[in-house]
Amino acid sequence: MTTDTGHAAHEHARKHAQRGAFFGFFVDMFDIYLPIIALAPAMGYFISPDLSDTATAITSGMIFAATLVGRPLGALLFGRYADTKGRKNATVVAVSGFGALTILIGLLPGYETWGMTSVVVFVALRFVIGVFVGGEYTAASPLAMEYSPKERRGLNGGLIMTGFPLAYVVVAVITFVMLQVAPAGEVSSPYVQWGWRIPFFIGGALALSFVIYYLRSVSESELFEGSSGGAPVKDLFSGQNLKNFIQVFVLMTGFWLSLNCVTAILPGQLSGELGLGETEVTVTLIIAYLMVAVGYVVAAVISQRVGRRPFLIVWGGIAGIGGTAVYAVLLATKPDSLVAVIALTTLLAVLVLSVWGLTTVYINERFHTGVRATGFGLGYSLAVVVPSFYAFFQTGLSSLMPMQWTVLPLLVIGCVLISVGGAMGPETKDVDFAAVDAAAEGAGGTADPAVDGPVRGGAAH
Structure with missing residues (x-):
């Protein structure tokens, strides 16, 4: 009876940890998309109408980039905190932080009231939010994975990642509805004055509601509670941990570069080269991202059967060849039919992003418990830096080819890095977290999970 009770309690904790990681990732991606989607029609509220087009573009870019810059710092700070003080505590602090600040942004006065101070404060707040956002997934995702039996980690990980495309869909739908209720236009228009605030208030409320759920329902990771602590940042950048980190960094650089080709470059080409209206672009991307969410789960489940390493190697080739071919067809044919555009865009997004x-x-799976949050957070976040300069890479390539085609070599390079990064690492789907921790403790805080773990013991759960 005691065993049954313990198993039931563990299963209860696992389910809530899984849900918590999904909703945590959803609310932080919701926050990421707010200035890109919800604020875009109201950017004139914060930016002087006297600025040149170039200065306006730079200022808008700073608002988006501020969050990206903050994320690696958040991963470093909260990764260390999660690896020493607990995944649950780190998650609660991180989500509380960006939830409260998101509501604060929704209350900010604009350029007419504060002048340039308004955009300076906005950028500063977005940077701090980026720090908190970087902390959320750094803590919540390892907690969920540590509760997952190894045979279900693929499915659970895929479900967590669906928060990414689903957050885009929800923000886009809310923004679309608000634009119907409060049309955008001049600075005095309803959406510019107050309509954009509603999605920010919703985002903040979602984050704070998540905190209440997490405090009440999610238990601390059992693996973390059984670990002996240490110096996670120092341990991550030494010995085998450092080799694992470099491999993850190469892989994730490919992930981010190929992602930017679809999420950052493609929308502009849909409205520019293909001449789609704002509503048509929104509908196209909503449909594409809904299918991408399905693709995430399918890809993760397949990798659970065939192995992560072969899947990454092969899918990098599929995305590089198939995705680039579909992208080229879309740009070359410029279909007049919206249905055709949606079909090609969806196919492109699924081929490139499902991985x-x-x-x-x-x-x-690449890090043991003592450095897992730090390794996951920094491996995920630091790799975004170089791919974020995609616009500069496009400018350089434009001396060799027309600007519209410069996205294609970037996509190929990103996919090659995915295959190379996957090939650099070992197979991980059968890694036993508990056995890895025992190996790491015996090796002075450094071990290769895929090599040292499975031979040391049985299943963790």
């Missing part, structure tokens, strides 16, 4: 379904599970 992201492995991100949470694979990175967590």
Whole structure:
């Protein structure tokens, strides 16, 4: 009876940890998309109308980039905190932080009231939010993976990652509805004055509601509670941990570069080269991202059967060849039919982005418990830096080819890095977290989970 009770309690904790990781990732991606989607029609509220187009573009870019810059710092700070003080505590602090600040942004006065101070404060707040956002997935995802039996880690990791595309869909739908209720236009228009605030208030409320759920329902990781602590940042950048980190960094650089080709470059080409209206672009991307969410889960489940390593190697080739071919067809044919555009865009997004379904599970499998949160957070976040300069890479390539085609070599390079990064690492789907921790403790805080773990013991759960 005691055994049955313990198993039931563990299963209860596992389910809530899984749900918590999904909703945590959903609310932090919701926050990431707010300035990209919800604020875009109201950017004139914060930016001086006297600025040139170039200065306006730079200022808008700073608002988006501020969060990206903050994320690696958040991964470092909260990764260490999660590896020494607990995954649950780190998650609660991180989500509380960006939830409260998101509501604060929704209350900010604009350029007419504060002048340039308004955009300076906005950028500063977005940077701090980026720090908190980087902390959320750094803590919550390892907790969920540590509760997952190894035979279900693929599915659970894929489900967590669906928060990424689903957050885009929800923000896009809310923004679309608000634009119907409060149309955008001049600075005095309803959406510019107050309509954009509603999605921010919703985002903040979702985050704070998540905190209440997490405090009440999610238990601390059993593996973390059984670990002996240490110096996670120092341990991560030494010995085998450092080799594992470098491999993850190469892999994730490919992930981010290929992602930017679809999520950052493609929308502009849909409205520019293909001439789609704002509503048509929104509908196209909503449909594509809904299918990408399905692709995440399918990819993760397949990797659970065939192995993460062969899946990453092969899928990098599929995305590089198939995805690039579909992208080229879309740009070359410029279909007049919206249905054709939606079909090609959806196929492109599924081919290129489905591999992201492995991100949470694979990175967590590459590190032992003592450095898992730090390794996951920094491996995920630091790799975004170089791919974020995609616009500069496009400018350089434009001396060799027309600008619209410069996305294609970037996509190929990103997919090659995925295959190379996957090939650099070992197979991980059968990694036993508990056995890895025993090996790491015996090796002075450094071990290769895929090599040292499975031979040391049985299943963790």
